[in-house]
Amino acid sequence: MDKQAKGTRKDRAAVKADEVKVDLIALVVAVNDNEPCVLTIGQADTLPSGPFALEHRSLQSGLRGWVEQQTGHPLGYIEQLYTFADRDRIGSGRQQRAISISYLALTRKEQAAGSRKCGWRSWYEYFPWEDHRSGTPSVELDVLRPRLIEWADGAGDAATRRERRQRAATAFGLDGRPWNEELTLQRYELVYEAGLVQEAGSGRDPTRPSLVPSKSMVADHRRIMATGIARLRSKIKYRPVVFELMPQSFTLLQLQRTVEALAGRLINKPNFRRLVEQQELVEETGQTSLETGGRPAKLFRFRRAVLDDSAVVLGTRLPLARA
Amino acid sequence: MDKQAKGTRKDRAAVKADEVKVDLIALVVAVNDNEPCVLTIGQADTLPSGPFALEHRSLQSGLRGWVEQQTGHPLGYIEQLYTFADRDRIGSGRQQRAISISYLALTRKEQAAGSRKCGWRSWYEYFPWEDHRSGTPSVELDVLRPRLIEWADGAGDAATRRERRQRAATAFGLDGRPWNEELTLQRYELVYEAGLVQEAGSGRDPTRPSLVPSKSMVADHRRIMATGIARLRSKIKYRPVVFELMPQSFTLLQLQRTVEALAGRLINKPNFRRLVEQQELVEETGQTSLETGGRPAKLFRFRRAVLDDSAVVLGTRLPLARA
DNA sequence: TCAAAAGTGTTATCCTTACACCCATGT
DNA sequence: ACATGGGTGTAAGGATAACACTTTTGA
Numbered sequence: 001m002d003k004q005a006k007g008t009r010k011d012r013a014a015v016k017a018d019e020v021k022v023d024l025i026a027l028v029v030a031v032n033d034n035e036p037c038v039l040t041i042g043q044a045d046t047l048p049s050g051p052f053a054l055e056h057r058s059l060q061s062g063l064r065g066w067v068e069q070q071t072g073h074p075l076g077y078i079e080q081l082y083t084f085a086d087r088d089r090i091g092s093g094r095q096q097r098a099i100s101i102s103y104l105a106l107t108r109k110e111q112a113a114g115s116r117k118c119g120w121r122s123w124y125e126y127f128p129w130e131d132h133r134s135g136t137p138s139v140e141l142d143v144l145r146p147r148l149i150e151w152a153d154g155a156g157d158a159a160t161r162r163e164r165r166q167r168a169a170t171a172f173g174l175d176g177r178p179w180n181e182e183l184t185l186q187r188y189e190l191v192y193e194a195g196l197v198q199e200a201g202s203g204r205d206p207t208r209p210s211l212v213p214s215k216s217m218v219a220d221h222r223r224i225m226a227t228g229i230a231r232l233r234s235k236i237k238y239r240p241v242v243f244e245l246m247p248q249s250f251t252l253l254q255l256q257r258t259v260e261a262l263a264g265r266l267i268n269k270p271n272f273r274r275l276v277e278q279q280e281l282v283e284e285t286g287q288t289s290l291e292t293g294g295r296p297a298k299l300f301r302f303r304r305a306v307l308d309d310s311a312v313v314l315g316t317r318l319p320l321a322r323a
Numbered sequence: 324m325d326k327q328a329k330g331t332r333k334d335r336a337a338v339k340a341d342e343v344k345v346d347l348i349a350l351v352v353a354v355n356d357n358e359p360c361v362l363t364i365g366q367a368d369t370l371p372s373g374p375f376a377l378e379h380r381s382l383q384s385g386l387r388g389w390v391e392q393q394t395g396h397p398l399g400y401i402e403q404l405y406t407f408a409d410r411d412r413i414g415s416g417r418q419q420r421a422i423s424i425s426y427l428a429l430t431r432k433e434q435a436a437g438s439r440k441c442g443w444r445s446w447y448e449y450f451p452w453e454d455h456r457s458g459t460p461s462v463e464l465d466v467l468r469p470r471l472i473e474w475a476d477g478a479g480d481a482a483t484r485r486e487r488r489q490r491a492a493t494a495f496g497l498d499g500r501p502w503n504e505e506l507t508l509q510r511y512e513l514v515y516e517a518g519l520v521q522e523a524g525s526g527r528d529p530t531r532p533s534l535v536p537s538k539s540m541v542a543d544h545r546r547i548m549a550t551g552i553a554r555l556r557s558k559i560k561y562r563p564v565v566f567e568l569m570p571q572s573f574t575l576l577q578l579q580r581t582v583e584a585l586a587g588r589l590i591n592k593p594n595f596r597r598l599v600e601q602q603e604l605v606e607e608t609g610q611t612s613l614e615t616g617g618r619p620a621k622l623f624r625f626r627r628a629v630l631d632d633s634a635v636v637l638g639t640r641l642p643l644a645r646a
Numbered sequence: 647t648c649a650a651a652a653g654t655g656t657t658a659t660c661c662t663t664a665c666a667c668c669c670a671t672g673t
Numbered sequence: 674a675c676a677t678g679g680g681t682g683t684a685a686g687g688a689t690a691a692c693a694c695t696t697t698t699g700a
Binding site for chain 2: 018019020021022051052053054058059080082083084085097099101
C-alpha cells in the first residue's frame, strides 16, 4: 500500500541521513480564580514553542528553556502529549520535513515573573462548549447542536449520515446518553470536520468567520490543546496531579473548585471531601482560612508521602453532582 | 537551571535549523498459543525500526514500511508509545542529534508471510518476572526479591534505603501489598537500576552476565517493550483492543486465555464471560468449535458495532481469580 | 465412567450516589 | 436572623468477587 522505504538495515549508515526539524510545543496549564488557563504568546493564538537544538540536554530541558525564555515562566510538572509530523514545509528551496513534540505542563500562576508578550487565557475561550459547570452552555444548545445535525444530515449517503449522527451523539451526549467530559478531542474533531471552526493559516477561507463563536489558534495548536484537556481530565481521576496546580495550602473547597474547573462540571461536595480524605491525599496544616463569607475553613496541604506510595492507583475519582 | 536556548522567536527562521535524525521503532505484539509475543529481528534482540525519511507520507506509514520490509508483516492497529532523545550519537565527524518515536502495534501471527531474518519471541523471555499465571515465578521469589532488597539496603544513607524499599514494595507487591500487573515499567526500572539486568551496547561490562536470567536487548529496546506491555495491560481494561489479537471467530475461553497471557495473571471464568457478554462486545456466529477435549464451545465474533459506539468507556475489566 | 471444558445461578461485600442535616462565622 | 460556606451521617442501589453447581462432549 504505502510506498516502500528504500534501503535495508545494512546500508542505513551509508545513505545520507534524512534529517528533520524538530519543534517542541508546550501546553502550560494553571487554574486562576476557578478558571483553567493556558499560557499563550503573540495574539493569544500561539502556544510557546521552539526548535529542539544542539545545546539542549534533553527534550524536556529544551522545552523548559523555550517556555522560560518566551514567557518567563519556570515549569514544574511536565508530561509528553503526542508527536506528529507537520504537513511538509518548504525550507530554503528544498523540501523540509518537520515534526512536533507536544507536552502538557502544570504550574501555578503566581510564579509568573517577566511579563513578556504572553498571557493567560481561559481554555473555555477556545472551547466554549466544554464548560458544563452551569449546565449545558447555550452555544452548544443553540448553535453547535443544530449545525452539527445539519452537517450530519447533509452527507451524501445514508451510511455516512448514520455514522456522523452516531459520533455526534456519543461525543455530545445526545439521545439520553451521558455527557462525558473526557471526549474533548473527539468533540473538537467533529466541530472542525463540520467546518464550524477554522484555524489561522490553515489554507481555509480567512474571511468567512467561524460559525461557532470561539477563539481560534495558529496551525494545529487548538488541537493540541484539546488533546491536553482530554488527557488532564482523564488523569486527575487516577493520579494526584491536581496538586501541581494548587498553592502550598488550600481549603477543600478550593481544591474542589479547581477540579471542577478542569473537568468542566460540578461535583458533590460531601462525597468529594470524603474521597480526598479517605485516600489520605491531604493533611491538615492546623491553620484555618479567614475566607470570604462563611465559617472558617481548615487549611490542608498535599501529603507528599503519597508520591512515594504512588506509581500506584491513588487518585481522585469524581463524585459528580447530579444534573 | 538549564542552559538557555539561544535566539528569540524572531530569528528562528534565520538561524541554521538544527536538524535531527528521527527513528521509528515498532513493538509488534501478537498472541500465539497463549503466549504474548513480540516481533524481533537479528539475534532476537532488536525491534524493527528505521529512519523517518522524505518518501514517507506520515510517521505511521513510515513505520509500516519499515516493519513490512524487515519482517514481511503488514500492521493493523497502531498507537504511539513515546518519543525520546537518544544519547548523542557521533555522525561522520560532527555531533549528531537523534530522537526515536516508538509505537505499539497489534496483529495476528498467521498474517506472517516472508520469513526474513525475524521471529516471534515470548515477551516473558525478556521479563520472566512478569508472568504470574502460575503464581509468583521462582525467578522472582528466589533471585529478584533477595537481590533487590540487598540493593536497597546497600544504599549509603537511610533516606535512600527507605525510598528504595518503598519502591520495591509497591512495584513487586511486597509486605502484603497486591501485585499490580500494570507496573511493568517501574519494575524494569528498579531491576535495571539495581544492576540486575544489562543491555547490549550500553557501555556496561559485557563480560559480566546478567544476575537475573533473562534475555537482553539492544540499546533501550527492552525499556520500550516494558512501556508497551504496561500500556497494553492498562488499555485492555477500558478499550476493546484485545480483538485486534484474535482471529475472526473464537471461543470465550480463547478470548480469556489471550487476556490472561497479556495480563500475566489468571482471571475468573464465569465472571469474565458475563462481563464480556453483558457489555455486548461479542455476538455468536452460530457455529461451535470442535476443540481439544470437552464439550463443544460456541464461537463468537467481535461486534464491530461497538467501535462506532466507542470513543466511550466500553472495555474489558479483569475479574481476577483469587490468589 | 471419567476428564475436560462449557456454561448458569446465587450470595456477600464493597463502593458509589444521593440527599438530609447540623455547625460556625460575618453582616 | 440569615446567608455562606464548612462539615457529618446514612441509606439505597449497583458492581464485583467468590464459589457452588449443572451440561455436553471425547476417550
